[in-house]
Amino acid sequence: SDISCTRLGGICQPVRYICQDRYLKDKCSGSKTRQCCMPQAWSMLCAGHHNRVRACDAYGCGAFNSQGNGLYKAVDLVCDDYSIINTPFSGSLAGPVSRKDPAGYQFDGVKLLHCVKIFNIRPYRYSGPVTQGEALGYLLPLQEQFPGITSHLELQMCDGTDPSPFI
Numbered sequence: 001s002d003i004s005c006t007r008l009g010g011i012c013q014p015v016r017y018i019c020q021d022r023y024l025k026d027k028c029s030g031s032k033t034r035q036c037c038m039p040q041a042w043s044m045l046c047a048g049h050h051n052r053v054r055a056c057d058a059y060g061c062g063a064f065n066s067q068g069n070g071l072y073k074a075v076d077l078v079c080d081d082y083s084i085i086n087t088p089f090s091g092s093l094a095g096p097v098s099r100k101d102p103a104g105y106q107f108d109g110v111k112l113l114h115c116v117k118i119f120n121i122r123p124y125r126y127s128g129p130v131t132q133g134e135a136l137g138y139l140l141p142l143q144e145q146f147p148g149i150t151s152h153l154e155l156q157m158c159d160g161t162d163p164s165p166f167i
Helices: none
Strands: 011-014 022-024 034-038 075-078 084-086 091-100 106-112 116-119 121-123 127-130 135-139 152-157
Touching: 091 116, 106 121
Parallel strands: none
Antiparallel strands: 011 034, 022 034, 075 152, 084 135, 091 106, 091 127, 106 116, 116 152, 121 135
């Protein structure tokens, strides 16, 4: 099945074909010469910032598979409190999401079809179609609960894979 590629917005094709952006390995069925062509990278998520992964601070590191309470299965992108968050790709919103950390703090966000979750934001809406680059919501402040933390949004793939190749 090619679902691992298509749910990300890619197309499985032989690598001898031209791919306008980049190929992702191990997302397509069949021969290893078939790879997932991603037509374009995700747009800048945080207004005013290029997609930049959060470095380590007193509360952990923002890179995928960084150490903490187990391996971190998301990527944190630096963003200023209350900054506008843009939709990374065209698609549809699939409802609200939330999670709690071990200390009991709740983090809210929104899920996009192709199963991408974005946390630490207040979305303007939770359903309907969205266009790449459209204002999705704004970043919630983290400083009140975590003084000194680098403000960031959390980007997570539903299947636990690394979103880094898209940003």
